Amino acid sequence: MTRHFAISPDVNVRHVADWFIFNTKVQRMTGLGFHATAYSDFAELHEAYEEGRADLVFANAADTAMLVREHGYLPVAAAAGVSKEAMVVVAADGPFRGMADLPRQLTVASTSAPDVERIGRILLEPADLGPADLTLDVKPNPVLVAKAVMWHEAQAGFLPQDAYEALSAMVKAQLRVLVASRIYVVRNALLVSPALTDEVEAIWDGLASMNVDPDCAELLTGLGAPHGWERLTPEDADFMIDLMDALAQE
Amino acid sequence: MHDMCPEDVRGEGRAYEWTYFDGTSRRLLVTDEETRFPTGELIVSRTDVSGVITMCNDALVHLSGYSREELVGTSHAILRHPDMPRSVFADLWSTVGQGTRWTGYMKNLRRDGGYYWVYATVIPKVVDGVVVGHTSVRREPSRAKVEELSAVYATMRDEEGRG
Known part of the structure; x- marks a missing residue:
C-alpha cells in the first residue's frame, strides 16, 4: 500500500x-x-x-x-x-499611504492560501472593507502577488510575512506594507x-x-x-x- | 467579581452599582479614557458554557489591563461596560445558545476604568448537540462603525431606561 x-x-x-x-x-x-x-x-x-x-x-x-x-x-x-502572520501591501509609488486612503472597492492579489487570505481580509475590516468590497486576483505564488502590486495590476496584495521577508530588497523597496498581523x-x-x-x-x-x-x-x-x-x-x-x-x- | 478600586482607576471615575444577569452586583468606576485596539492584533479567549474565562491570549491581558490570573476563572462579564445595552448581550447569549455564531461591536471596560472597542465574533462549541463553551475572537473595529454604534447603543440604553 x-x-x-x-x-x-x-x-x-x-x-x-x-x-x-x-x-x-x-x-x-x-x-x-x-x-x-x-x-x-x-x-x-x-x-x-x-x-x-x-x-x-x-x-x-x-x-x-x-x-x-x-x-x-x-x-x-x-x-x-x-506563527503564521500576513500583511497587506500596496505599491510604494501608488496613491495609498495608509488604510484610510483605500478605495471602497479594492482589487487584491493573493495566493490561494486560505489562512493568509482569511487574515488579510480581517486586516482590511477596520477600513470598512468587507467581503463584498474586495475582488480577489489569485496568483500562483507570493512573488507574483508582489509583482501584480508593483505593476499596479492589483491595488493591494495579501502576503504571508515569511514570503515577504524572502523577497529581494529591490522588490521590497517597491512595496509599502499598510498593515501586518500580530496574531501569534x-x-x-x-x-x-x-x-x-x-x-x-x-x-x-x-x-x-x-x-x-x-x-x-x-x-x-x-x-x-x-x-x-x-x-x-x-x-x-x-x-x-x-x-x-x-x-x-x- | 470584586468592586473596582479607585486606586486602580486612571483619573476621576464615575461610579455605577452594576447588577449582572445572575443577580450579583459590582461597583464600577468608569472614565472616558479610550485605549485603541492595537492594529493587526487579535484577542482570543475561550469560556465555559456559563461564560467563565478558561483561556485567553496576551492581547486580552494587555488591552483589558487585567492579569491572566485575574481573567482566567472569572466571568467574561468583568469586561462589560455599562454603556453597552443589556439587549446586545441578550442577543449574543440567545444566538450562541442556539449553536450559531454571533458577530457585533462591543465597548469593553478596562481594569483602569477606561474602555476599548472591539469587533467581536463568538462561536459556540457544540459537542453532541450541546453547547459546552464559547470561543471569542475580537479585532480592531472600523472607526465609522464605532461612531455609528455609539449612537445606536445610546438610544438602546434610553429604551432600557438607562439613559
Missing part, C-alpha cells in the same frame, strides 16, 4: 528539498514507505486530500481545521515558537490521516529526536522549525478549528 506525503504550497519553495529529506526521516521513524509530492497550488493539494493522497501533511491553519474536523486527521506537531496563534501543523493513527507516537518520538540532534539543526531551519518541533494536542487543533471558524467572514 502506497502512503503519501503531501508537501503543501505553504512551505518555503526554496526549501522543498528539505521536505524530501524530512520524508526520508519519517520513513525511518515509522518503517513505512511514503511517496512525497510537492504541490505548487492549493487546488491540487485539496484534490489530493479528497482522493486520499495525503497521509502526512504540513498544513496551514485553515486546512488543519478542515482536515481534523471533516476527515478525522490527527495533529502531531507544530514548529515551536513559529495561527500556525501550520504536521498532521497524519486516520490510517496512520498507530504511527503518531513513533512520528512524534522521531521529531523529538530531531530537536536534540545537532546534525538536524540546519534541516529544521529549512523546514521552518528553527526552534524544533513541539507537540500539538487534539485540544490545540480544536482551538485552531474554532479560531479559523471565527475568522471566516460570512
Whole structure:
C-alpha cells in the first residue's frame, strides 16, 4: 500500500528539498514507505486530500481545521515558537499611504492560501472593507502577488510575512506594507490521516529526536522549525478549528 | 467579581452599582479614557458554557489591563461596560445558545476604568448537540462603525431606561 506525503504550497519553495529529506526521516521513524509530492497550488493539494493522497501533511491553519474536523486527521506537531502572520501591501509609488486612503472597492492579489487570505481580509475590516468590497486576483505564488502590486495590476496584495521577508530588497523597496498581523496563534501543523493513527507516537518520538540532534539543526531551519518541533494536542487543533471558524467572514 | 478600586482607576471615575444577569452586583468606576485596539492584533479567549474565562491570549491581558490570573476563572462579564445595552448581550447569549455564531461591536471596560472597542465574533462549541463553551475572537473595529454604534447603543440604553 502506497502512503503519501503531501508537501503543501505553504512551505518555503526554496526549501522543498528539505521536505524530501524530512520524508526520508519519517520513513525511518515509522518503517513505512511514503511517496512525497510537492504541490505548487492549493487546488491540487485539496484534490489530493479528497482522493486520499495525503497521509502526512504540513498544513496551514485553515486546512488543519478542515482536515481534523471533516476527515478525522490527527495533529502531531507544530514548529515551536513559529506563527503564521500576513500583511497587506500596496505599491510604494501608488496613491495609498495608509488604510484610510483605500478605495471602497479594492482589487487584491493573493495566493490561494486560505489562512493568509482569511487574515488579510480581517486586516482590511477596520477600513470598512468587507467581503463584498474586495475582488480577489489569485496568483500562483507570493512573488507574483508582489509583482501584480508593483505593476499596479492589483491595488493591494495579501502576503504571508515569511514570503515577504524572502523577497529581494529591490522588490521590497517597491512595496509599502499598510498593515501586518500580530496574531501569534495561527500556525501550520504536521498532521497524519486516520490510517496512520498507530504511527503518531513513533512520528512524534522521531521529531523529538530531531530537536536534540545537532546534525538536524540546519534541516529544521529549512523546514521552518528553527526552534524544533513541539507537540500539538487534539485540544490545540480544536482551538485552531474554532479560531479559523471565527475568522471566516460570512 | 470584586468592586473596582479607585486606586486602580486612571483619573476621576464615575461610579455605577452594576447588577449582572445572575443577580450579583459590582461597583464600577468608569472614565472616558479610550485605549485603541492595537492594529493587526487579535484577542482570543475561550469560556465555559456559563461564560467563565478558561483561556485567553496576551492581547486580552494587555488591552483589558487585567492579569491572566485575574481573567482566567472569572466571568467574561468583568469586561462589560455599562454603556453597552443589556439587549446586545441578550442577543449574543440567545444566538450562541442556539449553536450559531454571533458577530457585533462591543465597548469593553478596562481594569483602569477606561474602555476599548472591539469587533467581536463568538462561536459556540457544540459537542453532541450541546453547547459546552464559547470561543471569542475580537479585532480592531472600523472607526465609522464605532461612531455609528455609539449612537445606536445610546438610544438602546434610553429604551432600557438607562439613559
